[in-house]
Amino acid sequence: xxxxxxxxxxxxxxxxxxxxxxxxxxxxxxxxxxxxxxxxxxxxxxxxxxxxxxxxxxxxxxxxxxxxxxxxxxxxxxxxxxxxxxxxxxxxxxxxxxxxxxxxxxxxxxxxxxxxxxxxxxxxxxxxxxxxxxxxxxxxxxxxxxxxxxxxxxxxxxxxxxxxxxxxxxxxxxxxxxxxxxxxxxxxxxxxxxxxxxxxxxxxxxxxxxxxxxxxxxxxxxxxxxxxxxxxxxxxxxxxxxxxxxxxxxxxxxxxxxxxxxxxxxxxxxxxxxxxxxxxxxxxxxxxxxxxxxxxxxxxxxxxxxxxxxxxxxxxxxxxxxxxxxxxxxxxxxxxxxxxxxxxxxxxxxxxxxxxxxxxxxxxxxxxxxxxxxxxxxxxxxxxxxxxxxxxxxxxxxxxxxxxxxxxxxxxxxxxxxxxxxxxxxxxxxxxxxxxxxxxxxxxxxxxxxxxxxxxxxxxxxxxxxxxxxxxxxxxxxxxxxxxxxxxxxxxxxxxxxxxxxxxxxxxxxxxxxxxxxxxxxxxxxxxxxxxxxxxxxxxxxxxxxxxxxx
Amino acid sequence: xxxxxxxxxxxxxxxxxxxxxxxxxxxxxxxxxxxxxxxxxxxxxxxxxxxxxxxxxxxxxxxxxxxxxxxxxxxxxxxxxxxxxxxxxxxxxxxxxxxxxxxxxxxxxxxxxxxxxxxxxxxxxxxxxxxxxxxxxxxxxxxxxxxxxxxxxxxxxxxxxxxxxxxxxxxxxxxxxxxxxxxxxxxxxxxxxxxxxxxxxxxxxxxxxxxxxxxxxxxxxxxxxxxxxxxxxxxxxxxxxxxxxxxxxxxxxxxxxxxxxx
Numbered sequence: 001x002x003x004x005x006x007x008x009x010x011x012x013x014x015x016x017x018x019x020x021x022x023x024x025x026x027x028x029x030x031x032x033x034x035x036x037x038x039x040x041x042x043x044x045x046x047x048x049x050x051x052x053x054x055x056x057x058x059x060x061x062x063x064x065x066x067x068x069x070x071x072x073x074x075x076x077x078x079x080x081x082x083x084x085x086x087x088x089x090x091x092x093x094x095x096x097x098x099x100x101x102x103x104x105x106x107x108x109x110x111x112x113x114x115x116x117x118x119x120x121x122x123x124x125x126x127x128x129x130x131x132x133x134x135x136x137x138x139x140x141x142x143x144x145x146x147x148x149x150x151x152x153x154x155x156x157x158x159x160x161x162x163x164x165x166x167x168x169x170x171x172x173x174x175x176x177x178x179x180x181x182x183x184x185x186x187x188x189x190x191x192x193x194x195x196x197x198x199x200x201x202x203x204x205x206x207x208x209x210x211x212x213x214x215x216x217x218x219x220x221x222x223x224x225x226x227x228x229x230x231x232x233x234x235x236x237x238x239x240x241x242x243x244x245x246x247x248x249x250x251x252x253x254x255x256x257x258x259x260x261x262x263x264x265x266x267x268x269x270x271x272x273x274x275x276x277x278x279x280x281x282x283x284x285x286x287x288x289x290x291x292x293x294x295x296x297x298x299x300x301x302x303x304x305x306x307x308x309x310x311x312x313x314x315x316x317x318x319x320x321x322x323x324x325x326x327x328x329x330x331x332x333x334x335x336x337x338x339x340x341x342x343x344x345x346x347x348x349x350x351x352x353x354x355x356x357x358x359x360x361x362x363x364x365x366x367x368x369x370x371x372x373x374x375x376x377x378x379x380x381x382x383x384x385x386x387x388x389x390x391x392x393x394x395x396x397x398x399x400x401x402x403x404x405x406x407x408x409x410x411x412x413x414x415x416x417x418x419x420x421x422x423x424x425x426x427x428x429x430x431x432x433x434x435x436x437x438x439x440x441x442x443x444x445x446x447x448x449x450x451x452x453x454x455x456x457x458x459x460x461x462x463x464x465x466x467x468x469x470x471x472x473x474x475x476x477x478x479x480x481x482x483x484x485x486x487x488x489x490x491x492x493x494x495x496x497x498x499x500x501x502x503x504x505x506x507x508x509x510x511x512x513x514x515x516x517x518x519x520x521x522x523x524x525x526x527x528x529x530x531x532x533x534x535x536x537x538x539x540x541x542x543x544x545x546x547x548x549x550x551x
Numbered sequence: 552x553x554x555x556x557x558x559x560x561x562x563x564x565x566x567x568x569x570x571x572x573x574x575x576x577x578x579x580x581x582x583x584x585x586x587x588x589x590x591x592x593x594x595x596x597x598x599x600x601x602x603x604x605x606x607x608x609x610x611x612x613x614x615x616x617x618x619x620x621x622x623x624x625x626x627x628x629x630x631x632x633x634x635x636x637x638x639x640x641x642x643x644x645x646x647x648x649x650x651x652x653x654x655x656x657x658x659x660x661x662x663x664x665x666x667x668x669x670x671x672x673x674x675x676x677x678x679x680x681x682x683x684x685x686x687x688x689x690x691x692x693x694x695x696x697x698x699x700x701x702x703x704x705x706x707x708x709x710x711x712x713x714x715x716x717x718x719x720x721x722x723x724x725x726x727x728x729x730x731x732x733x734x735x736x737x738x739x740x741x742x743x744x745x746x747x748x749x750x751x752x753x754x755x756x757x758x759x760x761x762x763x764x765x766x767x768x769x770x771x772x773x774x775x776x777x778x779x780x781x782x783x784x785x786x787x788x789x790x791x792x793x794x795x796x797x798x799x800x801x802x803x804x805x806x807x808x809x810x811x812x813x
Contacts, residue, residue: 313655317641317648324643324684391639392700394605396656397628469643469686543606550637 013114014121040479052131056138063142067150072241076234078139079161082132083230086165087172089128112274119270123166123173133162143237153240153248160255161233167262174269178277194330202341229258307409310398314406321385322410325469328378335371335418336425342367343429360433364426365441365500371422372448373489375415379456380481382407383549384467390549394542401535404457415449436509440500443516448492451523454530459484461534461541464548555614556581556708556739557602562611564597571597573763574611579741579756581616581707584734586754587743588788590796594763595743596636596712602741603633603710616707629657632706634714638697642686646677646696649685650703657704664703671699674729676722690717698726708739715749727753751788761796 059078066074106115123129136158144151179185207214225231232254239248304312322328343363383390393403423432432438463478496516503512538545557579564572572594579585589595600606602613604624613620615627633639641649647668654664672678675695677688685693694717701709709730715723730753734740744750750757751771758768767774775786778794 309655309658309660313652316655317644317652320648321641321643385643387642388637388639389641391605391635391637392641392653392656395603395628395631395633395635395639396653397625397658398656399625540607546605550639 010114010117013110014118017118040483043483044479048127052134056134059135060138060142063139064146067143067241068146072238075237076231079230079233082135086128086132087169090126090169112271115274116267116270119170120166123170129166147241150237150241153237157233157236157252160259164229164259164262167266171262171266171269191330229255310402311406314403315410318407318410332418334374336421339367339422339425360430361437363430364433368441368445369493372445375418376452377485379411380459380485381465381477382460383464383545385469386549388550390545399535400538401531404534408453436513440512440516443513443520444496446520447516447523448496450527451492452488454527455488457534461538464545466549466551554580556616558614560612562601562613563609564601565609570763575765577758579739581739582734582737583756584740584754586750586757587741588750588757588792589760593760595760599710599712599743604628605635630706631708631710632701633710634697634701634712636712638693640685640693640697643684645682645684646672647681650700653700654703659704667703671703675699691719694718695722711742713744747789747792759792759795767795
């Protein structure tokens, strides 16, 4: 018979879990890398807080304006904004999610009620929830200042709205977790997600071009939106403000029904988890072996024959990892697509945003800078996906500079192909800029890319962070690495812009080309000179790398 | 061939105030099947990490096959194979791709790598899932693949950290036979395992590390004689091990201290 004679209450269990989370955070600060990471996170939090504060003011103003100017039904829009942000933001910024799997608590004698409440409480600790709560409170304050009589209904509707949102968010999270338990499903969905994100980029230009056809169709859909929770919440508030208690009661009852239905669904999901849901992957059945002839590999046919076997092996491995990483692979589609997108909006013969297109001379360098920004960011954490394989680099007879070189070679090759394809799309859509600007931009790309590689290698060795393939949640880069990416890219971007403007101010069209050619040569020389010291740094940092990536 | 395949002098590793390995002097002769034992946290993994280049020693020297590791790490690494703790696999490659990668990292040409990969996958019974990623392998399959990768370049010293953990009895039998054949051909095998029966069956020589210090080293017979004299030559390795690491009286509390449980 176990000694536990008194079962802990729900509140006590929640307090224990909160204490556990605090101790995990505090203990993680014992590691230097985590402390550095915290500094980066604090900077990111400052930006996040600014974003929340600015929008809080907007929500306050919105709440006040809609209620005071007798356009109270417009408050529906604010509820829709909150709802969409709360449900969609976690998908876009899943990296901010907690890295603590609260399901592991199930091994303890925890009641289903406590499990449910803790699950909801976790939902309230997300950035999206905190931000949405701030905005909801601001909106409530604005509405109450405009018409004090709406305060009780705002509080009541707000509470129901918060409960509904957190419940839906947790329910979706739980369904996704179930769905993504298998690696292959996870990767397919991630690929579909990225593709849909890319497709969304084209929505704006599409709507602008086909506005006359799309508008009536959208208008026909609008009445159906009134049945959804944000509309019901807004209508409940509007009903009270306009002294239509019956309409308010009906709308609130509708909202309450949503709360009950989704709470029931979430309770069911959590109950399944509580009983011990099996989420592990089962190995695929072995397939019959089809023996292939052992084809003697011809050394002369090896496309990477000019490289040492070790560097060639790293390049091949990186290439395989790239093609198997749905997210990274799909980002390769982005550059030509983005050129297509931006040339539809801002440049070319038929820009949708302005009647006066931006000239290729301005557009081309900006476009290339944007592409380099996207494509180079992952190189600041280039060991992210190595996992335990990182040990191979240290047990094999290979110089670490060769590992860095192999990784950089693949990246530069990919960049070369991407930029080449983008230039083709650019030339077709807009036309190429004048020769001095074109060559200056290419030289600038070499300078910016090669100039960053050494810094990116240093960041990869100094602030490594493990990432998992095909996962959205808990995928966060090191805060310091993120700061470094922004700092370096801003600096290099500013230097490049200055050089371009210097050419314009002095009237010497070839000056930027000459300057960038010099800088590119210097960057290449610097890169070569830095390889050996970085290789040695890699050896010195091997313990940190192994510890971080083998976890 | 040098007499000692592995020779360490005052090998030490500190983590802050903790001395994980404290002045260890190891001697492993070429061609020995050497068992490296110790309780949890004794310093086994730290020692093997230093010997394989995964961890830098704080002080002391390591000579592998007569070559000083400190200044010639690449030369040494060419001669050794490793199954590290956690196996060190790139999980997004297939088994064959991983073996090709490792073969090339050790400088083998592509045709040799391809041929050896196929033979090793066949031997390890991993050839029936050519397109599966390592991430989808079971733990035992990953272990076998890690072992295949460790021997693909025909190393002269093989470091194995818990090589039989999670491997089924059938495969373990084949692996033991393979390892025995390798030692017959002069390969030195340095093995750590918590399963003392395996060590006793396979290893001719054993060292025991306890609290970072080497407390015993020699052939099994020498250890038995050292512990119990001539009369004790039939003692099991487990008895020897418990007798040596329990000498400081701090092995474990008596069960009476857990009277509330028992």
